[in-house]
């Protein structure tokens with residue numbers, strides 16, 4: 001069996017060129033995605049394995065990236081805990097039955113494998129349709145980010161609702177995070193059973209907590225979740241540039257950095273820890289030549305060992321295809337001397 005390039009980089013190996021994929025590579029910047037979404041709601045698309053497979057493979061076919069990220073959403077993990085959700089166009093995620101007080105914190109969760117069987121069906125398909133040299137990437141949301149949606153009932157600037165909940169109801173806050181951690185640990189563990197070669201944990205919003213609280217409530221859960229996963233793991237939390245040590249010790253094999261972090265300095269601070277990132281996604285609105293230059297500078301700064309070429313966050317909605325292609329090609333044509 002051939003080990004995918006992306007897996008080798010996530011394990012910290014030196015690779016002949018950096019593997020490349022993009023967060024949110026399947027989605028609204030692709031006309032073929034928008035076309036399919038005209039016919040199906042978001043929930044219908046992620047819950048129908050045939051449709052989710054088609055969407056997952058769209059960026060693979062168009063750009064020949066080194067990994068496909070299963071087309072799904074972090075919000076699926078709300079369901080085993082009894083929360084409903086939908087994605088409203090122009091609004092974003094909506095949770096119609098949010099947590100309002102301690103009594104709304106679930107005591108237990110439903111069976112993850114049964115509840116989220118469409119995800120496992122999707123992964124079975126992807127492991128059959130993706131080449132051995134390329135990686136199938138699974139993922140889940142982190143407990144803080146999921147709890148933020150469950151408490152705020154939707155997107156929430158600065159995550160004020162969950163931060164206030166933690167102050168008013170500290171025990172319930174801790175319980176809620178624990179419940180999500182249970183679901184996410186099981187969810188990711190099963191993704192690997194169904195063929196995920198790598199998994200990424202997105203606790204995107206967790207850095208809004210003060211560092212001491214992050215240390216107390218969030219990091220131990222990341223470590224617990226990731227220790228249950230029998231495949232290379234990547235941890236993404238936005239805004240951790242000043243706290244790289246907290247990210248490095250989160251229990252993942254590799255860390256994913258946002259675009260505000262200086263890659264060369266981060267490499268010095270992080271030592272041997274593999275890194276993924278971190279081109280500013282809005283730079284992809286520049287012309288392809290500029291994108292090539294900036295991507296090359298980034299790869300130079302990262303160096304040949306334990307590095308996965310990616311953006312610092314997801315591909316934006318109207319991003320021009322030619323510039324995305326220029327980003328991917330720069331990594332694919334790279335040769336370390």
Ligand SMILES: Cc1c2[nH]c(c1CCC(=O)O)Cc1[nH]c(c(CCC(=O)O)c1C)Cc1[nH]c(c(CCC(=O)O)c1C)Cc1[nH]c(c(C)c1CCC(=O)O)C2
Pocket residue numbers: 022023024025026027028037042069070071072073074075087088089090091092093139141145202204314
């Ligand atoms: C916080 C978060 C969410 N979802 C996700 C996160 C963590 C990563 C991050 O910080 O970006 C993760 C996510 N969401 C999606 C993917 C898989 C596809 C991929 O990465 O290629 C992944 C990995 C698809 C999606 N998830 C969503 C879309 C857009 C759906 C559409 O309108 O067609 C996609 C492609 C919906 C969604 N779901 C969520 C948001 C904020 C939105 C966008 C709302 C909007 O802009 O209307 C919650």
